[in-house]
Amino acid sequence: MNSQNKRKTASEPVSELTTNRLSVYLRCLNQLEAASVETISSQALAEQFHLNAAQIRKDLAYFGEFGVRGVGYYVKDLKRHLRQILGLDRKLRVAVMGAGNLGLALADYPGFRREGFEIVAMFDIADAKIGDRSKSGVPIHDLKELKKVVRRDRFDIAVIAVPAESAQRVLEQVVAAGIKAVLNFSPGAIKVPAGVKMKSVDLTVSLESLSFYLAQGIDDGH
Amino acid sequence: MNSQNKRKTASEPVSELTTNRLSVYLRCLNQLEAASVETISSQALAEQFHLNAAQIRKDLAYFGEFGVRGVGYYVKDLKRHLRQILGLDRKLRVAVMGAGNLGLALADYPGFRREGFEIVAMFDIADAKIGDRSKSGVPIHDLKELKKVVRRDRFDIAVIAVPAESAQRVLEQVVAAGIKAVLNFSPGAIKVPAGVKMKSVDLTVSLESLSFYLAQGIDDGH
DNA sequence: TTTTGTGAACTAGTTCACAGCT
């Protein structure tokens, strides 16, 4: 019953909220490591980053006994464990579907590389763009070449940044090419086949939700 | 006890999940209206867009009695009500902080305009960018001019697309200038003063959560 | 008959509080 990833039951489902938080913890640990902190208690971690100590402990304990009672967590160790749990010990390869403004911005987004992701390709259908490259050098392929490029460049995650009306079709092509994980930026309902994980970022919904807050806060006039 | 926004109690809190869904419903209704559908039942709406009928009814009923028993909801009416609830009956003005790749892409994102938002300004600190415009013509101001521009151009929402290390500072400036709603794209913990609403989109967390899924799905080797 | 609006039942997620290890 010793440290290394135990994950109590073979596979009770881990909530998405939990995995999101693991990623947040990892980022906190990166900062702590950069500041040469060697150990940290859940309490201190919570205070420093506005989290809840019990939740941190519960999230971590689900995957193993990483802490030391009376001490806390060893920053380096915990970081290594989290990277392993999140599957970041191997370098993940990403492709961006759609070489519009948003697609190009995402392809060059420095945050991805910094965290160990590698953007290896983009796809579009506009002849004018095909063969071109993003500022940082990611090549833009013809969407028709998708299967061929997947076979050759072996990427794991597709980011969908195409107009809403083509999103469903592009998702299906991506899935047909064997991709199992998708980050979707296009708005609207998309049907996702079983066995494929899709996370959606819906900018319109986010803004409209803020609009609601403003409308309620001010109540009415002025 | 008749239709028009009743909102049972003066102000029990509406969950963020609910407001997000309202925005989704509105988009569904837009599609239905475009397809000349005049009335829709919660059942039909749920089936068509992969939602839950009881939840739709509950979400809507919280704000008023918009439906007609035996019939469903009048698409045009409900749309009007939702737009009013979400505060979309007035045109909301948005500014983007940070004129990097992501900021420029967001400033020109067609989805925002389509839903009635107006991007009125960008801000940056790089002399090379100040005075320039995005492709669609949004002017880039010196961040130092923030207060002046807010006074003149009166925008309601700030989108933060600056590097992580400047995010906290930019948020504080934005709040000091009187902005009450923020959409944040920079990663990392940010402290938000009371009375200000911030929604965060964290691209790294999203990707890492997908990575987790892949790591688990494949279990290990291969 | 059809479909809403809603209390009641259920499920998921968070936080508390403390036994037990170091």
Next chain:
DNA sequence: AGCTGTGAACTAGTTCACAAAA
């Protein structure tokens, strides 16, 4: 003494199921 790991208590969110309205 200090802090983790965790059952128990609590809170939030969803879904069911049905009475009441059109």
